[in-house]
Amino acid sequence: MLPWVEKYRPKTLDEVIGQENIVKLMKSFLKQKNMPHLLFAGPPGVGKTTVALAFANELFNGQLSGNFLELNASDERGIDVIREKVKEFARVIPQNDVGFKILFLDEADALTPEAQQALRRMMEVYSKQTRFILSCNYPSKIIEPIQSRVSILRFQPLTKKDIEKLVKRIAKEEKLELEEGVIDYLYEISEGDTRKILNILQGAAYLGKHITLENIKKISGAVFSEEMKGLIELLRKGEFKKAREQSIKLMVEYGVSGEEFLMSVYRTVLKMDIPDEEKAQYIEKIAEYNFRIVEGANERIQVDAFLSELLLLSKNR
Ligand SMILES: Nc1ncnc2c1ncn2[C@@H]1O[C@H](COP(=O)(O)OP(=O)(O)OP(=O)(O)O)[C@@H](O)[C@H]1O
Numbered sequence: 113m114l115p116w117v118e119k120y121r122p123k124t125l126d127e128v129i130g131q132e133n134i135v136k137l138m139k140s141f142l143k144q145k146n147m148p149h150l151l152f153a154g155p156p157g158v159g160k161t162t163v164a165l166a167f168a169n170e171l172f173n174g175q176l177s178g179n180f181l182e183l184n185a186s187d188e189r190g191i192d193v194i195r196e197k198v199k200e201f202a203r204v205i206p207q208n209d210v211g212f213k214i215l216f217l218d219e220a221d222a223l224t225p226e227a228q229q230a231l232r233r234m235m236e237v238y239s240k241q242t243r244f245i246l247s248c249n250y251p252s253k254i255i256e257p258i259q260s261r262v263s264i265l266r267f268q269p270l271t272k273k274d275i276e277k278l279v280k281r282i283a284k285e286e287k288l289e290l291e292e293g294v295i296d297y298l299y300e301i302s303e304g305d306t307r308k309i310l311n312i313l314q315g316a317a318y319l320g321k322h323i324t325l326e327n328i329k330k331i332s333g334a335v336f337s338e339e340m341k342g343l344i345e346l347l348r349k350g351e352f353k354k355a356r357e358q359s360i361k362l363m364v365e366y367g368v369s370g371e372e373f374l375m376s377v378y379r380t381v382l383k384m385d386i387p388d389e390e391k392a393q394y395i396e397k398i399a400e401y402n403f404r405i406v407e408g409a410n411e412r413i414q415v416d417a418f419l420s421e422l423l424l425l426s427k428n429r
């Protein structure tokens with residue numbers, strides 16, 4: 113059975129939800145049958161790969177083979193794949209009436225700076241016959257000489273309206289009945305990441321066509337605001353040991369990642385009835401630890417250190 117993420121991947125630009133400015137721009141490239149090198153930047157699951165595929169599909173009339181190549185930079189990290197695979201594809205003259213081919217390089221920010229230099233040279237040498245679309249979560253990890261040679265398109269997290277449209281589209285196709293509050297809840301835990309929503313919804317649908325909030329919670333393993341609120345209250349009272357146990361439970365039993373953990377603290381703190389100054393201190397720490405985790409530091413240790421800092425803050429208050 114096809115995962116819904118694939119089953120409901122838009123085939124044309126018109127089916128893409130949200131990202132209006134980007135879709136408009138891509139449509140104008142389609143009309144001109146021409147495009148510059150592009151850098152798609154934005155969080156996971158907001159349509160970067162989808163837009164590239166839909167665009168290529170329309171541009172090449174469904175003939176992707178030979179005209180469109182998708183590589184994932186994080187699977188085959190390093191300079192060799194760039195030299196070999198990219199070159200092999202990019203240097204061959206296109207056999208189509210568009211006049212160029214497209215190379216889509218997913219997770220380009222996983223490439224080392226050296227590999228990016230090699231890529232940059234190829235983008236120059238073969239630009240006539242091959243246009244590059246690079247995709248990344250963090251554009252700041254792309255070297256400056258590439259950034260200055262591409263048009264950067266920034267994808268936004270989908271809005272609540274967008275998510276509603278998507279979930280209703282699928283509910284109709286799959287004949288699902290949504291309990292009140294399900295869409296709001298999905299939006300809240302997804303951060304606009306459509307992939308997450310589709311996977312959770314598909315999981316919940318296994319449990320029954322009537323989609324209840326309870327089943328969504330079971331499937332998503334998301335950190336419920338209530339539990340996070342409890343954890344923060346414990347730290348405010350100086351109960352480090354209990355708070356830490358709670359954090360381990362969330363991360364180990366529910367499989368919450370370090371980034372999700374911090375995101376949940378962030379959402380919860382904003383809603384809590386505590387002084388603004390205290391919120392500001394928390395947010396500053398959340399930002400700092402989020403950055404460390406994104407840079408690749410060990411998640412468990414970082415979350416522990418984060419809790420320690422919050423504890424110290426509460427002691428000094
Ligand atoms: N804007 C959108 N409209 C409709 N469906 C979407 C949209 N964005 C994502 N999806 C759905 O979510 C799935 C994942 O999206 P996609 O692969 O495009 O994410 P991405 O932005 O490339 O993320 P990543 O950074 O993780 O590669 C798609 O298969 C599609 O079903």
Ligand SMILES: [Mg+2]
Pocket residue numbers: 160161162218247
């Ligand atoms: Mg992608």
